Amino acid sequence: MDTIASLFSFITTPVSWVIVQFHKIYGALFGDDSGWAWGLSIVSLVVLIRICLIPLFVKQIKSTRNMQVLQPKMKAIQERYKNDKQRQSEEMMKLYKETGTNPLSSCLPILAQSPFFFALYHVLSSIASGKKIGAINQDLLDSARQAHIFGAPLAAKFTDSVEKVTSLDASLTDVRIVTAIMIVLMSASQFFTQRQLMTKNVDLTVKTPYMQQQKMLMYIFPVIFAVMGINFPVGVLVYWLTTNVWTMGQQMYVINQNPTPGSKAQDAYLQRVLKSVTSHGEVRGRTRRKMVKAIVAKGSDRNDIERKFIAGLGKLGLAAQEDGTVAKSEAAAADAEGGQAHKRQQPKRQTKAKRQTTGHATAEAKDTESAAAGSKTSLEKQDAPQDSKPKSAGKPASGSSRQAKSGQRKGPQRPKHPSKK
Structure with a gap:
């Protein structure tokens, strides 16, 4: 971590200068050696940085929403050109260009904030080692080393030894209790921020692997921050906790005022x-x-x-x-x-006893109708006349045609020839 922080040493002077200016303001209120003066200076540094990053945050929101919308098209391109990686990349870039989407825009706030984070880490590590850095001279260095937040020095870590904590005029128990609480709050705020994003501000009509990845990150990121947090000084934990709280509040404002369509x-x-x-x-x-x-x-x-x-x-x-x-x-x-008038109304659900009663009543009604119909038919047969004449005299009765012998012509028969008698 110290090696990475040294790579951003070029920005430690501006970061330390901003902290010193805020310390002058809060030192007049709480005292120069107060932990509140130095802690609020770090909080104010976070607020200043995040205000400057608001335009990037807006781009991040637009990029994230565009990526959600483009997921089905991206998946179709991957399926279509799964055997041609070069063509697949060309089609992806063409899709990004047509829609004006930049995949890196969703990471811009984190990337832009990283130099300030590592610069602050480098400043606090130098304070813990008793080294002057940037705009912090010897007097400010002694004041920062004496500053405590709830009994924990700004430059102390969870993994520090008893000797190092004692040199900062603190106890190891106080340092570990304060750092553990701050690590839990930092991880919880990170989880809550990601959770409210996934449960409230995601288009539910678009089911893509991107959503599954975001759900996985919702559980992975807090664990990563918890593991890394034990190596952060108290001042850096203050910085990161403030950043997470700011992000959570910013996300809540976006969800309430500019929600994602379909969410x-x-x-x-x-x-x-x-x-x-x-x-x-x-x-x-x-x-x-x-x-x-x-x-x-x-x-x-x-x-x-x-x-x-x-x-x-x-x-x-x-x-x-x-x-x-x-x-x-x-x-x-x-x-x-x-x-509303044409809206279909669903019938009310009947109980089992009521359905059985209705079924028995329907069966009895059918039996009654069948019996009445049978009696009516028998009465009609009794009242019918015995000798009924055909409706048309010119047409033979159907019974006579049935009685005709097979092979015999219907109608009048021709007389036989005398020789055939």
Whole structure:
């Protein structure tokens, strides 16, 4: 870790300078040697870095969503050119270019933050070793070594020996308790951030291997951070815990205000918009109008959640407009009522005893009808006349034709020749 941190030594001076400037502000409030002054300086460094990384975070969101949408097409390309890796790569690059997707954009915030992380690690390691570094002179070095957070020095680690912890005026028990709690909080915040992303802000209509990979990472990343955390100084744990909390809050804001289409978060968001429209009769807020405008622009390509929202507006007698507003529409209300009227109603489920009673009653009714029909037929036969004449005199009765001998002609017979008598 020290070797990697030394590779980013070129940025240690700017990082240490920023920490010193924040320390001057917090030192005036809590004291120069206070752990709160140095701890809040590290927290402020994180906030400053993350604010600068917001544009990259926006690109990360767009790239992640585009990758989710492109997964079926990517899988089709892999199946089609599975024996030609070069053609497969060319088609992938062509697909990325056509859709404006950069696979590396999802990693940009982490890659951009890594130099600051290792630079801070290098600064804290130098403080633990008693070496001046960057903008931290001897006076600031002595002040940082005396700074404790809940009894643990900023430069102490979970794996430090008793002698090293004692040299920092602390006990090994306090250091391990504080670092263990911070490692658990760091891993838990990482897990919760990834979990809320997978359960609320993922398009449920797209089932791809990408989602399975994200679910695996949801459990793997916290374990990795827990294993690495035992080698981090307390100051670095403060940095990383603050970063995870910031990411979690940033992710919650995105889920609530700009959810992924087709996700549970979008359903909850549109339900809130519909409730607001019901109360106020209009779409309030530029972000909400922008969302409604995007749904109107999709037309027939809307997902089930968006169609449900449009139908909900129709029940209120409103129709979404191209500019994201809503207006009264009798046609939308009529369509909503018509769809509700033609909705198929399922019959109520009967109990077993009621079904058996109904079956017995139906069987008895059929037996009664059969008996009545048989008695009616017998009465008709008794009342019928015995000598019934044919309806047409010119037509022979069917019985006479049956009585004719085989080989004998029907109708009048020719007389035999005298010689054949």
